[in-house]
Amino acid sequence: MALSFELLHTDTMSHARLGKLTTPHGVIETPVFMPVGTQATVKTLRTDDLVRCGASIILGNTYHLYLRPGHELIRQFGGLHGFMNWPHPILTDSGGFQIFSLGQLARVTEEGARFQSHIDGSRHLISPERAMEIQVALGSDIIMALDECTPYPSTYDSARLSMELTCRWAERCVAAAEDRPGGLFGIVQGSIYPELRSRCADVLRELPFDGYAIGGLAVGEPQETMYDLVGHTASQLPAHQPRYLMGVGRPRDLLQSVRLGVDMFDCVMPTRNARNGFLFTSEGRVVIKNARYRDDDRPLDPACECYTCQHHSRAYLRHLFMAGEILGLHLNTVHNVTYYVQLMAQIRQAIRSGTLAEFTVPDV
């Protein structure tokens, strides 16, 4: 099998797990955070920067890459790995989420999702089969099934219909992705209804997926609802396969979700916040434009070993941000991505040493 997951250890005080995910492009230690590389680049970072930040896997966005530069072009370059010169693992989403958040006039039929490009208005249909074809062309190590991300709030009945469509699409994805280079994950939907989540998991468990994602969360529901549903859904998934919570989130969300049994995460928060000057540190959030940093000669985070913290002061980062300098966006991103990657390394170490119960992250 092109993808294999080894469950190394389960925490005794929580549902947290240590794992090893082997992909065609390398081995990943879990729990893991995947920086988001929307358009064949994690914004502002070179691939050597990503390696130095400690990133072991990145996420690519199928919707964006399909529209620009196009998956056939990327296929010619040996897939996304060759095109962007990243030899390490890549997970691609299915494009479904962006079709509805970015595409124009999007509508769903049994066949698939129709939409118009946010770039040039051109019309497209992404069916489950098409989503698999595109991700295979991208050469993804981990392909995501096409799902419908149920909006929040949704009534029970509309959430049920949406979840059932996701299940039927999942079956078509499995059939269409037989020649994939890596693994295929199914996505559990069901909005905020535990019963629907269970029913979705029941269906997907019967399909030969290599792992399972929890989708449709962090879309506006209260934090406690999200944690309840993460815990509930994770408990419905096979222990010996990886679990991925899509699009989440803040450092405390990652920690809490690891405790609930999640292995993989992605989120634009470290990269987007970096470009907005919101920086994560071991002492809490730093809003770099704040006047208090004007003459602050300390590194952003004295506990951090990233390039930014090893070479520059808060005052310099503030100056770059206030002056609108691109270098500031880059240095901020290096730091935030390192923070997230290091946080996961510390969480893994805490699981290993049985100290996860005492592990805390600063509130941001």
Place this chain on the structure above:
Amino acid sequence: MALSFELLHTDTMSHARLGKLTTPHGVIETPVFMPVGTQATVKTLRTDDLVRCGASIILGNTYHLYLRPGHELIRQFGGLHGFMNWPHPILTDSGGFQIFSLGQLARVTEEGARFQSHIDGSRHLISPERAMEIQVALGSDIIMALDECTPYPSTYDSARLSMELTCRWAERCVAAAEDRPGGLFGIVQGSIYPELRSRCADVLRELPFDGYAIGGLAVGEPQETMYDLVGHTASQLPAHQPRYLMGVGRPRDLLQSVRLGVDMFDCVMPTRNARNGFLFTSEGRVVIKNARYRDDDRPLDPACECYTCQHHSRAYLRHLFMAGEILGLHLNTVHNVTYYVQLMAQIRQAIRSGTLAEFTVPDV
């Protein structure tokens, strides 16, 4: 003396010179190109990138740094070297050029240049004494005298008055910069009038400057006029001191000006053009957004050893540019700066080996 220049060799077929300029922060081989680091950063580049591009000295813009973050703040951080963490040589301009190109309601009196900030409209006076004080606070290795950059076109009489003011200011700069950490260069003005250039050089030669710049060119005059004036002015300057042609220019301008006896250059062209997708290569100009590069798997310049050319295809660079990705601006800048720095290294080698007469650069 904090700055010393050793003239190593003069070409037999032209006025080209090989030199060694020793500054408080290191030795520079001349002829040299200085990337422009306007706001305490060469746009999109980290200081380790600059080192890898081969840059041995960069330029800082006094006008910008004085307004933001302020020279007193930079002084607290050990000057610009400490503030931006660049331990190698820095030349700072005097601010005069930007006062007139960016400042609002700028006007000149005998005392100095008054203007309002382009950032917040605040009122300022930069006198020769103030320009020296600011550059000393910045810790510059090479300080430039405050001059009036004579606009083009100017009548002989207004160019003469402007040049004479520059000469009086030069004298005040020398008196005010006694405690400087490095060297001080005078600037020859005189518009397109060789006689005024000569008279300015006559005055400045009598002052204890460590080098001389040729200012007020590449401001709209025809190319041949510029070359004539560069050659004429260079011939009026002391052979055993460095000569710096300010704000010039295209690769062929650098080559031609080296032949006319110039040792130092700065220009925003490699960095600004990079951000606009205009790239310099050994085979000529590449406009990266051009559709012909869509699936071009070759490096930008097969003859180039920069990070960009060693790691990425033209197709990837085009994609990043079309998608508006910051990484594209960075990778383009790495290449263009390397191109300029390498061009100067090749020119030095050609002088050394007596082959400068046959040296050519592609027309861009």
